[in-house]
Amino acid sequence: MKGESSTQNKAGNKSQYPITIPKNPTLDSLKVITDNFSSKREIGRGAFGVVYKGVLENGEVIAVKKLERTSGIHARRFQNEANNLLELEHKNVVKLIGSCCQAERQVVEHDGKYVFTDVVEKLLCYEYLPNGSLDNYIYDELNGIDWPTRFKIILGICNGLHFLHKERNEAIIHMNLKPSNILLGDNMVPKIADFGLSRLFGQEQTRLITQNVVGWIGYIAPEYYYRGEISEKSDIFSLGILILEIVTGLKNDSTSQEVSSRILIDNVRRKWLKSSQITSRYPSLEEDDILQAKRCIESGLNCVETDPKKRPTISEIIVKLTDKGTGQETLFLCLDFFLPGRRKFCVLICYKYLLV
Numbered sequence: 049m050k051g052e053s054s055t056q057n058k059a060g061n062k063s064q065y066p067i068t069i070p071k072n073p074t075l076d077s078l079k080v081i082t083d084n085f086s087s088k089r090e091i092g093r094g095a096f097g098v099v100y101k102g103v104l105e106n107g108e109v110i111a112v113k114k115l116e117r118t119s120g121i122h123a124r125r126f127q128n129e130a131n132n133l134l135e136l137e138h139k140n141v142v143k144l145i146g147s148c149c150q151a152e153r154q155v156v157e158h159d160g161k162y163v164f165t166d167v168v169e170k171l172l173c174y175e176y177l178p179n180g181s182l183d184n185y186i187y188d189e190l191n192g193i194d195w196p197t198r199f200k201i202i203l204g205i206c207n208g209l210h211f212l213h214k215e216r217n218e219a220i221i222h223m224n225l226k227p228s229n230i231l232l233g234d235n236m237v238p239k240i241a242d243f244g245l246s247r248l249f250g251q252e253q254t255r256l257i258t259q260n261v262v263g264w265i266g267y268i269a270p271e272y273y274y275r276g277e278i279s280e281k282s283d284i285f286s287l288g289i290l291i292l293e294i295v296t297g298l299k300n301d302s303t304s305q306e307v308s309s310r311i312l313i314d315n316v317r318r319k320w321l322k323s324s325q326i327t328s329r330y331p332s333l334e335e336d337d338i339l340q341a342k343r344c345i346e347s348g349l350n351c352v353e354t355d356p357k358k359r360p361t362i363s364e365i366i367v368k369l370t371d372k373g374t375g376q377e378t379l380f381l382c383l384d385f386f387l388p389g390r391r392k393f394c395v396l397i398c399y400k401y402l403l404v
Contacts, residue, residue: 140208288351
């Protein structure tokens, strides 16, 4: 398989992140580095909480996410799950570097009266990525990004999702994959953010939260929204919408209550399977690049099939995207197996042969 697979070069997967912050920082220390969670330090806001810029004593910068208090998840379980997420490291996944779960005495209103109570604050500390999120780049034709960069971003997202789905003892389903949750590092390397929050909040709570967030509804898999069915294919649907947006520069209509993003999907299927539409958007592309863009569009459309069984796996998507399409066909075999006491392996065996 040509191209860079997420299973290769493990040493290269290591990200650069601050090593001076403890694994479990105190709430007081996080208040200090965020100026008591000042609105001036706010750098992001989403369904699960608010993100603040934290500046350490040595000048290093981190991102501190203060989670919503609606989760109801037990403190011990939160800390256990957070510690598991701390072990994850991949160049296309935002690095979690610390977590805090601490009770604080606060005055709250209850039945019309103000009372003292212990409020448990849950916070996550991440590496800081100053380039911001993908949604700031892919829709702007004048100041946007060129096709080679867009393809690199698509492949990087796929590699990160492969890591979460296939390279762990237990798959991590993201459940909230969208452009604002793809952060960009140096050289526009994409990194998946907010992974694992479904474990920290609980899957049902995650579903309730994300259903009510404008701008996310267009990325949700229909079987998850309507029936609460959760699988890797839920993320594949969201990935498909992401790929279509990155290739076309079209923005998913977040004001519509059309859960399955049918307006965007129908538009792409009607117009973007033609080479003329691709060359109109990217006039300087060579023939190989046009074929590459077509493969991305075809993969994106395959990902958004209504029936989850018809959607490809992340491994199959990577194979399709990295196949040069020079008259060769790729046979793909993915074997997932688990050996007691050892991690789960995904063996990718690719055979190429010339078509006669």
